[in-house]
Amino acid sequence: DTEVTQTPKHLVMGMTNKKSLKCEQHMGHRAMYWYKQKAKKPPELMFVYSYEKLSINESVPSRFSPECPNSSLLNLHLHALQPEDSALYLCASSQTMDLQLVGYTFGSGTRLTVV
Amino acid sequence: AQKVTQAQTEISVVEKEDVTLDCVYETRDTTYYLFWYKQPPSGELVFLIRRNSFDEQNEISGRYSWNFQKSTSSFNFTITASQVVDSAVYFCALSEARDSNYQLIWGAGTKLIIKP
Numbered sequence: 001d002t003e004v005t006q007t008p009k010h011l012v013m014g015m016t017n018k019k020s021l022k023c024e025q026h027m028g029h030r031a032m033y034w035y036k037q038k039a040k041k042p043p044e045l046m047f048v049y050s051y052e053k054l055s056i057n058e059s060v061p062s063r064f065s066p067e068c069p070n071s072s073l074l075n076l077h078l079h080a081l082q083p084e085d086s087a088l089y090l091c092a093s094s095q096t097m098d099l100q101l102v103g104y105t106f107g108s109g110t111r112l113t114v115v
Numbered sequence: 116a117q118k119v120t121q122a123q124t125e126i127s128v129v130e131k132e133d134v135t136l137d138c139v140y141e142t143r144d145t146t147y148y149l150f151w152y153k154q155p156p157s158g159e160l161v162f163l164i165r166r167n168s169f170d171e172q173n174e175i176s177g178r179y180s181w182n183f184q185k186s187t188s189s190f191n192f193t194i195t196a197s198q199v200v201d202s203a204v205y206f207c208a209l210s211e212a213r214d215s216n217y218q219l220i221w222g223a224g225t226k227l228i229i230k231p
Contacts, residue, residue, distance in 0.1 A: 042221035042222065043160070108157060109159065
């Protein structure tokens with residue numbers, strides 16, 4: 001299995017809703033990432049987990065809450081989002097955080113719309 | 116500061132033409148890695164190539180080729196005999212060492228349109 005699987009593929013949520021994005025990989029990778037990508041822009045790093053521990057938080061608002069229950073799974077919990085949070089949310093994984101060894105494997109993303 | 120510049124916002128060519136996507140980078144690191152990713156309309160970022168700063172050999176993979184020139188800090192990507200399926204946004208990226216970890220500095224991307 002050489003894939004990163006993200007669910008759901010599309011999500012529409014209201015500003016008062018609570019929802020979660022899910023990311024799963026079975027490649028034995030120990031680093032997992034959340035990226036946010038607005039239209040016509042490159043991805044922006046949000047969070048990095050290394051060996052199931054939060055390693056990097058790029059000053060992301062607390063309405064985004066990441067969770068790494070085990071080495072294969074990464075969640076992003078969403079609460080009280082704003083319309084400007086609408087974007088493509090990409091999950092990625094790599095063997096470790098050292099990119100010199102391998103590149104990332106990206107999932108196909110969750111397209112989120114906040115109404 | 117480290118930076119990646121993809122000056123071509125959008126390129127449109129007719130199928131079977133050759134096309135080159137430019138990437139210019141800035142870094143003070145002596146050891147660094149450069150990447151190209153493809154993002155089709157479906158959204159997934161597809162890894163194309165990783166090149167380290169000590170390997171200046173050009174690489175060819177089928178219709179794809181990459182020209183790494185350290186003297187001009189460029190890592191250009193050429194598609195030969197383009198096909199409609201090559202239509203996508205292509206990102207060039209540079210690895211940055213920060214606190215012993217490595218992150219990617221992304222270019223703005225080049226949207227490639229291949230017309231039938």
